[in-house]
Amino acid sequence: MVDHPELPDLDALDRRILRALQVDASQSLDEIARQVGSSKTPVWNRIRKLREAGVIRRQTVILDPQALGLGTCFFVLVRTSEHEAGWQQRFLAALRERPEVLEAHRLAGEVDYILKVRVPDAKGYDAFYQALIRDVRIFDVTALLSMEEIKETTALPL
Structure with a gap:
């Protein structure tokens, strides 16, 4: 785990962006912006800042263990x-x-x-x-x- 002594204060828009990313991080910026009620550039800037602050650690794909024989x-x-x-x-x-x-x-x-x-x-x-x-x-x-x-x-x- 990474220690984040200076985490940013998350406002309502940050939280909506993070919720949208947790549902599906492969969504386009346009789609995320539409969902959170903002435009593409501010959403991109916030995502970048959240990554830099360590709030967003990485993006990955979630696989189905049953489909891979690991049930x-x-x-x-x-x-x-x-x-x-x-x-x-x-x-x-x-x-x-x-x-x-x-x-x-x-x-x-x-x-x-x-x-x-x-x-x-x-x-x-x-x-x-x-x-x-x-x-x-x-x-x-x-x-x-x-x-x-x-x-x-x-x-x-x-």
Whole structure:
């Protein structure tokens, strides 16, 4: 994560632009300007300033995991008895090398990390698990199979 000590004050137009971009960043400037009730040049200038300020980090494409054969989602709870910097560096490097890991969070509480992992099926998860424990020693792993995705979004509330 990037620290943004001097974030700009977002006004109503900035927020409308950001909402429109979160829905579909591939829209033309003309379309975004029409949606937010402004003209193209001010919209472009605001988008540029929001990028420079780090509010807009990047633009990407959201793929359908089912269409790509990655319909199985696991949430993996990791507990470790290792808390020195060397172990953590190896663990984080192992996570970064695994494309199956979509998200990884360090937690407070009894569980140290939670991972969101996408794989084709249970065999795919087992292959991921075997590779992970081969790369780094882990005290305890619990895998929770997501039975149904109820809500998924990348849009932040504005």
